[in-house]
Amino acid sequence: MQRIKNYINGEFCTPSSDKWLDNYNPAKGEVYSQLPNSQKEDVEKAVMAAKKAFPAWSATSLEERSQWMHKIADAIENKLVLLAEAESKDNGKPLSLALAVDIPRAMSNFRFYANALTQFASEAHESVGKNTINFTLRKPLGVVGCISPWNLPLYLFSWKIAPALAAGNCVVAKPSEVTPMTSYLLSEICKEIDFPEGVLNIVHGLGANCGQAIVEHPQIKAISFTGGTKTGEHIARTAAPMFKKLSLELGGKNPNLIFADCNYDKMLKTTVKSSFANQGQICLCGSRIFVEEKIYDQFKDDFVKAVKKLKVGDPSDAKSDLGALVSKEHLEKVQGYIEGAKDQEATILCGGKPVKVDGHENGYYLEPTIIEVKSNHCKLNQEEIFGPVVTMMPFKSEEQALEFANDVRYGLSSTIWTSNIDRAMRLSNSIEAGIVWVNTWLNRDLRTPFGGSKDSGVGREGGFEALKFFTEPKNICISYEAY
Template structure:
């Protein structure tokens, strides 16, 4: 199967006819080709977006809302086929894609389709000066959206939905590793009567296609989710052109567990927060710190539950852990396991590749729990982004805070305690963009989302996203 670029409402081959293999992680086989788009392809997509911008930016809020909600409905109508495509491309269980990824993608369009109708301007009367100020929120123009491979359609739509709702036209690049559902979304957009050129999707490598989007002088804003090193490169390229940037980058998130927590709920949720999507979620709690008085009990119970997780083919309804996204990523995660051992880490369970019968060349790995001696070891400081977690005890609130904050990242943190005063103290002091208390991954799309430190700049979600994708203009009238 050949995936094509989506430019001006049409499906097109790359201009230079360069193609990349698209792999199925569950069996390690090539099942299609995708474009490796060039600078010329990006320019064509930009020109298409530029031509569509004037009309799209002047459409009524109600019309934009109607189209976005229609896209949402069509995604829901095609839930099963999109979930299967996402699983085939990414390696995650079909059940996960069906209950999380595709419903959330649909929700993104519905939420921002509704939110734009409630996104009001501000006005300020200058008392005594006979003047009034009001703020216009105007679309930027053509914007670039670049999304990662771990939650392909979920995060792709998290960017393009608010961009389109705000009246912008988009040049978007999904990950070259997981392009399928973005391609299928193109067909949905045509069925929903999204005007030609409003959304353009170009496929290809980051160093070619992504670079062309970032360095294009007339693409005025970049929304990117991915690795910290890539984010730093984007910031360096974009800075001389004064582009607006929203960068959601890496995470090495602490999961802090106190003895006064609701134990059963904590244990169940911690297994999920450690290994959901094979640990390939930027919000996974990959560093687990447990109060010393309950550490041995937690270690025993946690390992027992992790060992019960089934590693298997994504289409198997009983599978808990599917395939990692690529062979190179599997090798990277395995390398970190060896690094952890060399640093003195003790493997409590997992750590080995898994062979699934009938799919022997797939990229499968046991969920791995490693007990470490120091919070400063590499496996506790560097983002692994796989089914590997570290655990170690702590003796005091201050020690837990120090270890939690002693990394370069600051995306999320999870805190388990029934002490309200401790909750308020630690939530205030944890260096993270989001803190979950006695839960994990509970999301309200109205809330701001993003990280601090090396986890990025800017915020997505709710009106924060609509503010990012608009420019504020103040108008002052004297009367």
């Protein structure tokens, strides 16, 4: 059985405790590899390596750093199929999705920041009449920590480490212990291209041990974390006394507002995708669907028919629309919400049952599920389920739709379907969310800021926002008055 290792100071290392964690293939429900159960000592080793490497890495020219980033992107592109197969096996997602989205996006993240770092300019302000000029230097922070989730493993891992490295920092990164394989393959890529030692360090393990050691380490100046809201709260409490910079991209319970004047066919097709892509395990999925009364019954019928056609199956099968959920524990959590629907006076319109896939009988498969609810205040509409489960209910007016959209603790993203541009602008301005899509979904531009409000987190990633996060601004004022 394969044992993946930590990547510290350019070398592969076994955990100091010599303890290992099982890594499951969710499509089969079987252990297929092991990863380090790293402890505080392993994180300390990684931090010291990063600290030692920082002076040289931060002093490299923008062009040299850019070239290194392009080398990583090139290697990811050359290993597209290998990485996609590993991602599908590790996560349970359809191979077709990993080939089309996850791995190409990881490559794009490195390419984008390879170019963005050469365009990241400082500001200058001349004080007329005072013969002074103020300008801003942006300096890398030093050693930073990046902790990524399991739903889009390499995609979101690279989303964090690429801007951190581009800005001149050295990184101690922890991928999810549930999906470690592609981050390990990335460390192999770094080894193959002779990436500078100590600049990127990847430590595997549990959040309670490895992740906690990263968050509380006094030499780590910033934490970029994507994951659950409760974990984000803990990180914020831990980091606050040390005044660390924090970027926390947390949970979502995203509203999908559908008005009668929308492009119906486009809306229906996109809503099926936005509800169940990646088994609903995307923080941006539209998990609360609100439909204007006059088309509610039509939409309900058409939506249920379309969802029933989705195939749940072997992730390696190109015909599979949904693969396996990421773990047995997560499957049981999602099933718990479905089983509680009756207690909330909700009606399961379709799905809700486990699926047995031929040859993968022990896999963690679940039917895509639509639940009709009567109240926006029910548990199904207020808590993040993070699986192939959506709720739906009607609304009477634009004002009620807005009330439903905002009456939740989260504020990550939202979707509006309407042909009325005035309504689109009014709602976009009033919805409490970091991202609003109008007549589209998951249409991302890497230059734009990404993040949420309320319990969906603090800070922004993406574009120059990420480079700003991973640098510290310093104002310099020079007088050029002749003496």
